[in-house]
Structures are given as structure tokens and as C-alpha cells.
Amino acid sequence: MHYQVFKMIRTYRAVLPIAGFILLFSCDNTKPSSPEAKLRFESITPKPVSATMSGETFTLTKDMKIVINGSDKELQNIASFLREKINTATGFDADVSEEVSGSGNISLSLDGANKTLESEGYELTVEEDGVKITANSPAGLLWGVQTLRQLLPVEIERSSSAPDVAWEIATGAVRDFPEYSWRGSMLDVSRHFFTVEDVKHHIDLISLYKMNILHLHLSDDQGWRIQIDSWPNLTEIGSRNAVGGGKGGFYTKQDYTEILNYAASRYITIIPEIDMPGHINAALVSYNELLPGPPIRREPAGPEENKPTPGVVHTGIEVGFSTLDIKKDVTFKFVNDVLRELAKMTPGPYLHIGGDEAAVTKKPDYIAFVNRFKEIVKANGKKMVGWEEIAQADVDSTIIVQYWSNPEHAKMAAEKGAKLIFSPAQKVYLDMQYDSTTKLGLHWAAYIEVDSSYMWDPATFVEGIDRDQILGVEAPLWSETLVTMDDVEYMLFPRLPGVAEVGWTSAENRDWQEYKSRLVNQSKRWEVMDINFYRSPKVPWGAGN
Ligand code: TNX
Numbered sequence: 001m002h003y004q005v006f007k008m009i010r011t012y013r014a015v016l017p018i019a020g021f022i023l024l025f026s027c028d029n030t031k032p033s034s035p036e037a038k039l040r041f042e043s044i045t046p047k048p049v050s051a052t053m054s055g056e057t058f059t060l061t062k063d064m065k066i067v068i069n070g071s072d073k074e075l076q077n078i079a080s081f082l083r084e085k086i087n088t089a090t091g092f093d094a095d096v097s098e099e100v101s102g103s104g105n106i107s108l109s110l111d112g113a114n115k116t117l118e119s120e121g122y123e124l125t126v127e128e129d130g131v132k133i134t135a136n137s138p139a140g141l142l143w144g145v146q147t148l149r150q151l152l153p154v155e156i157e158r159s160s161s162a163p164d165v166a167w168e169i170a171t172g173a174v175r176d177f178p179e180y181s182w183r184g185s186m187l188d189v190s191r192h193f194f195t196v197e198d199v200k201h202h203i204d205l206i207s208l209y210k211m212n213i214l215h216l217h218l219s220d221d222q223g224w225r226i227q228i229d230s231w232p233n234l235t236e237i238g239s240r241n242a243v244g245g246g247k248g249g250f251y252t253k254q255d256y257t258e259i260l261n262y263a264a265s266r267y268i269t270i271i272p273e274i275d276m277p278g279h280i281n282a283a284l285v286s287y288n289e290l291l292p293g294p295p296i297r298r299e300p301a302g303p304e305e306n307k308p309t310p311g312v313v314h315t316g317i318e319v320g321f322s323t324l325d326i327k328k329d330v331t332f333k334f335v336n337d338v339l340r341e342l343a344k345m346t347p348g349p350y351l352h353i354g355g356d357e358a359a360v361t362k363k364p365d366y367i368a369f370v371n372r373f374k375e376i377v378k379a380n381g382k383k384m385v386g387w388e389e390i391a392q393a394d395v396d397s398t399i400i401v402q403y404w405s406n407p408e409h410a411k412m413a414a415e416k417g418a419k420l421i422f423s424p425a426q427k428v429y430l431d432m433q434y435d436s437t438t439k440l441g442l443h444w445a446a447y448i449e450v451d452s453s454y455m456w457d458p459a460t461f462v463e464g465i466d467r468d469q470i471l472g473v474e475a476p477l478w479s480e481t482l483v484t485m486d487d488v489e490y491m492l493f494p495r496l497p498g499v500a501e502v503g504w505t506s507a508e509n510r511d512w513q514e515y516k517s518r519l520v521n522q523s524k525r526w527e528v529m530d531i532n533f534y535r536s537p538k539v540p541w542g543a544g545n
Helices: 002-011 013-026 035-042 073-090 138-151 196-208 253-265 329-345 363-379 388-392 407-415 450-454 485-492 495-504 512-528
Strands: 050-059 065-068 095-097 105-109 122-127 130-135 168-176 182-188 213-217 269-276 350-354 383-387 400-403 419-422 470-477
Touching: 035 050, 035 138, 035 168, 035 512, 050 122, 065 073, 073 095, 073 105, 073 138, 105 138, 122 138, 130 138, 138 168, 138 196, 182 196, 182 495, 196 213, 196 253, 196 485, 196 495, 213 470, 253 269, 253 329, 269 329, 329 350, 329 363, 350 363, 363 383, 363 388, 383 388, 388 400, 388 407, 400 407, 407 419, 450 495, 450 512, 470 485, 470 495, 485 495, 495 512
Parallel strands: 065 095, 065 105, 105 130, 182 213, 182 470, 213 269, 269 350, 350 383, 383 400, 400 419, 419 470
Antiparallel strands: 050 168, 122 130, 122 168
16 A cells, blocks of 8 residues: 555655645554564563563654653652663653653553552553553562563663664563562672672662562671671671682671662562571671680680681581570670661561571570570561571461471471471572583582473472462572672573562463573573573573573
8 A cells, every 4th residue: 555655656746745645644654563572572581470462563762751640759760760771772861751741652650550460560551652551569560660671672781872773662461460479589698798789780680580589698607797886896807708718898787778778679678687596607706705615715626627716707618517505695685686786777577587507506405596586586576587497496477487408397387387488409599500510509409400490389399388378489599609790690590580480470371491482582681781691501592692
């Protein structure tokens, strides 16, 4: 039809104004979705509850706006996040506005979302003349924005403007909400320290895949990483080193607040962990009075024997040799002070007290410790989280137990009515090597290839646990062998998006064969983001990788 009009114009120049009129009003402007735009729509990760395409194209143009329905601060923040991404990559100067005018806009709304989407869900509609995202909560809206980001060409991830990109999105609708409310990543900042900037980067990485929990392992035998005013030596001495004798470090309260604020802007809850009563060497060597034994200081053995040595922070990677002493009053002064200060600086509802691998704490002492921690955490207005071993103590429905290795502990926790987080070491310990040739990482639990970390279901992983008791999943990243963010990225990618999907997408909706082609598409984004990832032979990355 276009060609005919064209011919008509050529032949009958005299009727040009009429032809123009016809062209303007009868012409079909519809542009079918490009194969690339379709592929992006099909590659949303984690996989949404539903996503259907309608075959046409929406294109970002320089006159676009981000329209918000109200002056709500959170709405504005989310809009600014999107604006920043779009303007940086496109070179446009899109505004955030409360005025609805023109077309080609992206509108964000906290009104009118379907209640069945619950608190974290969103609806995203892409039509030829605009995009609309609605949600019941700011978190849901951000997840919708993260989906939109994945629908845009990968150049949207650039840190400078990309010329000549057609900013096209396939039209269609996404309706989405998570399977589990706890979708976490844990970063061990004790064995090696990671700066505030590193942690922010980590937050950016997990947010792209809609994770909402960042657990910070703030203390261990090898380093104490958080300022505690009432016990200054914890950081004065206890933060000096890292595994292998490397550079230590710690977060001041101000640093910690900066991390919290950044996480909050991405709707991520920080779970701070102080590991007790074992894994406590960094504190013991900072304060002699905490050393187990009689109040008169005994002569401790040297670090080569793995005994706490005053003033010397352990730099090896062996575990299970340190403990607090339950008979000492000063022990509970310490625990009270630390948890009180930590509770005060943490707005979120949880404190993680560790509780793992207390190999040299006598069993009755261990149970008494956990019961005391429980009371102290409660008195500070927080909910206690602990590694699975705490299931041996008096845990109840107010307690969250983090399963990592022994199914008996998980069952015990469930029988006592506690809630569970699933971090099975042989599936989601992302410090595990991919295979025997991986240069970084450990392998005591397993070699974990990308397919293995994806193919499991928290609801059936340990028999006999009620789905309702499972809050979700968390992927720990222990840092004995990880020094730089490049190392961190290499262990996270490509496994982390898969763990995020285990938490977000129902088991029925997940399939490795289908998922692995989505990963290929996601990897193009990682390349633009300069993420250091493992080119697993399990994934058909395609040419150029
Ligand atoms: C076990 S799992 C640990 C950590 C180590 C990790 C190394 C758990 C609760 N404790 O102390 O860093 O293995 O993979």
C-alpha cells in the first residue's frame, strides 16, 4: 500500500496535498518487534509469572518523559534511578514529571495494581505509544523497572551514551510476583574486606535480579569489620588483617549507614551477622579478658596451633577453634553491648548471631549461649537469625534458621516451628569451585556448575518441611580465596541469577534447558557491564565468548 501511494505521488504531482493527507491518516505506523527485542522479552530473568508479547514496537525517543502519579519520595527515587540509566546510555535529557502529556512516555504508578500481585509484584505494559508499570509497593515498582531494563537493548547498561542505538522494546505485558519473600546473597567481608564502594557494586548486581536481602558476615576468626564504640579494640586490633595476612579494614558507623541507605534505595534489607559463640577469634585477640579460661590470663599458644593469641589476628582458613566462655560475666557484657549497638544502627528487623561450627564450645554451653542470644536480640527489638546449628536450642516461630548442611538440623528447626532460609552448601555456596580447574574458591561441599546451582527446589530439598515454613533462599559467598571484586564477580556469575530465579520463580515454571538460553542473552548485558564471569561449558554462549 505504501508503494502504491508513492507511485501515485510520482504520477500525479498535482494531487500531492491530497496524497499527503492520505499518507498521514491511512498509513499503518506499526513496526513489528525485531527478533532482538523479542529475544530480550523472552529472556527476562528471573522468569516472570507471565509475559506475553503483542508483536509491535515501542521506541524510546528524546522527547520521552518518566511520568509519576504523585510526589511520593520513593516514587521519585525510583523514577530517578530509571532516568539516570536512560539518560546516561541514550544521551537524552528525559525529565521526571507528574504531568501526563505527549506520548512515548514511561509511567510509574503505585495505584491501580492488582491486589493479587501482593506486596512485591508488578505489572508492566508496553504499548506502541508508551510503557506503564504499576505495583502495590515501591519495591514491586523497582522490580518492574529492573524488568524494563532487561527489555531495553543491552547498551542501556553503558556508562556513556551509545550513538545509533534503536531503543526498541517489544510490546506486550508482564505480570509478575515472587515465589519467596527472602531472596538473598551473603558477602563474607571478614575473611577479606570489601569497601563500601564494593558493597554498593554488589548491591547493584543482585538488584538486577530482584534479590532483596544482603547478609553481611561482619565478624569471624580472621577479622572484625564493624565499629562498636563501647569495644574499640574490636576494630583497632581485630580488623587489621585478612586471610593470608592481607589488608584488613572495617566499616565505621557512617560507612555502615551509607551501605544501609544504598541498600534501602534498592529495597534490599541488610542482615548484619556477628558470628558467635565460635568463629570469634578476632574479638578474643582484641580483648584478653574475653579469652576462655580463668580470669588470670593464661599463656595462649601461638597461631600455628590455632589458639587465640592476644593481639594477633588469625590469617589462616581453618575453622572451629575459637569460642566465647559462658562462665565469664564479661562475655555477656560484650554480647549485650555489641548486639545493642548493632541493633541501634540497623533499621531492618533482623540480627544474625552466627552460631555455626562452634566445635570447641561444649554442647550444653552452646545451647545456653543461643538461648541467651535469643533473649538479647529480642530485648533489642529484633528477630534472631542463625545458622542451622541453632535449631538445637529453644527456637520457635520467631526465629529464622539458615540451613546449610545437615538436613536433620533443618527438620529439627521445622518441628520447633521456626522459619527456614535455604542455603544448601552443595547448591548455593558460591565460593565453591565450578570444577577442579577453577582457580578461585574451595570445594569441600561440591564442585558447583551453573546447572547444579539452578536445578533444585527449596520446597522439596529436605523432605518433610512444610512450604509455609520456608522463607526463601540465600547464596553465601565466603571470601577465604576472594580478594577483589573481579574475584567476587567470577564466583557470582553465571550462578547468581539462577539462585535469584530459584527464589523468585515457582519450580513448575523453571527448566534448565530453557533457562540456559536466557542466560546467554543475559550474558550480553554482563559484557556491557564489564562483569567478570565464568564461561561455563554448560551454556551455549555462542560466538565471541
Ligand atoms: C563453612 S557454612 C562456614 C564458613 C566457611 C565456609 C567456606 C558456615 C556457616 N560456615 O565459615 O567460610 O564453610 O566454604
